[in-house]
Amino acid sequence: MSEFKLSKTSLGRLEGVDEELVAIVKRAITITPIDFGIPWMGGLRTIEDQRELVKKKVSHTMKSKHIEGKAFDVVAYVGARASWEIALYDDLADTIIKSAKEIGVEQLKWGGAWHIDNILEWKGTALEAYDDMVKVRTDQGRRVFTDMPHFQKGV
Numbered sequence: 001m002s003e004f005k006l007s008k009t010s011l012g013r014l015e016g017v018d019e020e021l022v023a024i025v026k027r028a029i030t031i032t033p034i035d036f037g038i039p040w041m042g043g044l045r046t047i048e049d050q051r052e053l054v055k056k057k058v059s060h061t062m063k064s065k066h067i068e069g070k071a072f073d074v075v076a077y078v079g080a081r082a083s084w085e086i087a088l089y090d091d092l093a094d095t096i097i098k099s100a101k102e103i104g105v106e107q108l109k110w111g112g113a114w115h116i117d118n119i120l121e122w123k124g125t126a127l128e129a130y131d132d133m134v135k136v137r138t139d140q141g142r143r144v145f146t147d148m149p150h151f152q153k154g155v
Helices: 008-013 019-031 047-055 086-102 126-139
Strands: 035-037 071-073 075-078 081-083 150-152
Touching (some): 019 071, 075 086
Antiparallel strands (some): 075 081
């Protein structure tokens, strides 16, 4: 069992998000070795919210699953401070993937490995999936874009 719990703010940011995704987050916080929460705009977004994020280049698409309530983002904490250290996010992904499997989720896409439509079927670690995505995109001559804090239903 983890010593961490979701704050009221994080829980509020999950309002309107798909119940199965919320269940993943709630299970993950109970087993995670890394504290995390849901950042500002990390849950359901309006079209206007998304338009602003694209305008500010914080997001790259108007087809975000956040608009449908089919996505969430996480933010890792080290002590009381938010951290964007990449090594934390593949470990968090492993925890979220494990949680999804434990509660019987059938499909989940992770922003750290966009080339895998269902990260729950991947046989390795999240870091291995990320490394594979970098190799695949590089071999294709494509730009490597990752969003390691992001999880969504659907492709």
